[in-house]
Amino acid sequence: MNRRNLILGGSAVALAAAGAYAVMRGPSYPDAAAGVWSRKSRQADDGLNYLVHNATLAANSHNTQPWLFSGTASQVSIRPDTSRATPVADPDNHHLFASLGAAAENLVLAAAADGRSAEVGFDPGAGGQIRIDLTETGGSRRDPLFEAITERQCTRSMYSRRDVPSAELAMLEAAARVEGCEVLLITRRPQIDAILELITSANAAQIADPHFVSELKSWLRFNAAHAIRTGDGLYSGCSGNPTLPSWLGSIAFGMAFTAKAENDKIIKQVGSSAGLAVIVSGGDDPAHWVRAGRSYQRFALAATSLGIRHAFLNQPLEVTAFRPELAALLGIGQKRPDLLVRFGYAEPMPRSLRRPVSDVIVNA
Template structure:
């Protein structure tokens, strides 16, 4: 679902001192090896996939901090998606809002992949979000343009090129996110976008001034390919276009260079470079509604990917509770709780985020 990168620059290399090229490679691993790892995770599934392949495609969904807070249980004619509360992020997500949005993203991937490969079915959601069950039967494959976008989707945390998205593509994005119980507000007016930008910066400032948030964030940072492949989760520096560093040096550089000023400037530049901003709102505050927001935002992201449009999450105004009413009023939804904020536009492709092996998420 977002997040934080570091302005390390050339200073990081200087900090390494005399370790040498061999020592550096041993400490960080190989980006070419990482690219092979990412390609394996995102390999196309066969025309008649087994259940593990469908679960693998489900795990490629967007999720907060790349914690992948889900478990899967395979039964006859059904796949359950269950919350993994051991992967909560209580500092940034105290009511588990992002956790349930992440489950909705995974569920939508599963529905699309299963339907496209001959296992059509229905999704049932417990009111408390404790279980999402996809019940299916054997049937004909169903063409879905979003299916091919699943392994290609990524949250692209980079500067975009400010090009506007054509009106017909905006309409496709709007239609794609049409999940019952979810509202979508699309902003392309530069004045409104700057106001949202200011809320993102205010939220980022508040979060970076909170020790618990900073400690939690650091826990999920992966500074190099070796760490990212070993854990299979977390915020990999190269996925934000930043240098890879040995773990010890990365932690030191985080403390030294990761500042509110640099991060606020980065977010301001990135939002100013974007074509627009999407804000998703649920009609009620409950796990089931947050799951619906996850499904809608995942469909939006997959549609954007199919159209060559990049996206990235900028959720600070919904993560800092005091900023939510201001954001809701700004977008004409006074009294509602904004759930997800996403910028979009045209930009580069970056390294993909890691994922855990399927066997580690199966019950």
């Protein structure tokens, strides 16, 4: 064998070895994310899979994906997967039901694109569940909000400080209007700064609670391999944080996750945003929390379709002691503010993952 053949032969062996290693390691993070977020068209016999795929692309607290779907392509139930609740951050399951509501909204939009109208109801019995009745309409309705389902993300980066035009603010308000819910948009700096003070104070209170930190840590995924293995949780790369082996990530998180560091970041993030949005529903029970989730998801999809990014800052809603002060600043009386996000303009970040649809569809 001459030298050239030896090199070529060696390269082929190296390529084969690299290929085998890649197969053993599974898909790269970008490939895994692209698989999750690709638009899947409905196949003749998988109406329920199509609906659930779209539903699972909704935002959900800590990306625990706390949902179980059952039914058929004409009647779907969504109920909580309580094994995926976050009892410290969300002791009354408010965020859990809001996450189910966000999923329901995506499902309704996907059904409309597939020629079905939806009636959404809430059954408070047996732990509470959403029931969606679907009826053939004979015509597909591709709402721009539906088109945004595969593009929406929570973007936890710095934004560009650019203001959102008032016509687009009005479009966001209109899109988020769900029966019994409204979104309040705050774009004046003094009011933003007053709310920011509550966010940072509540954030410091959460970080001082070791139970909160340990629950959060259990949903952090410090590297792509861990995120891909579980298909859930908060992958550090999505927030622009370094990816590290799990053992090192755990140590680094313990050292870097301080109230001061996080609050410094939040102050800069809010300063770079065009405004804050608060979803407020008319009641404080699971049926209204579901509505708040639907309203948020519609806000987020409308924002996405206008090129506007957003990320949650729920701290003053999660620490109950701060809720009345926030309600007073918003002028909403005794109502409970449900969800709080900042919004503005930024480049997209890496996408979060989801578990396969087959993991969340169960027999009734």
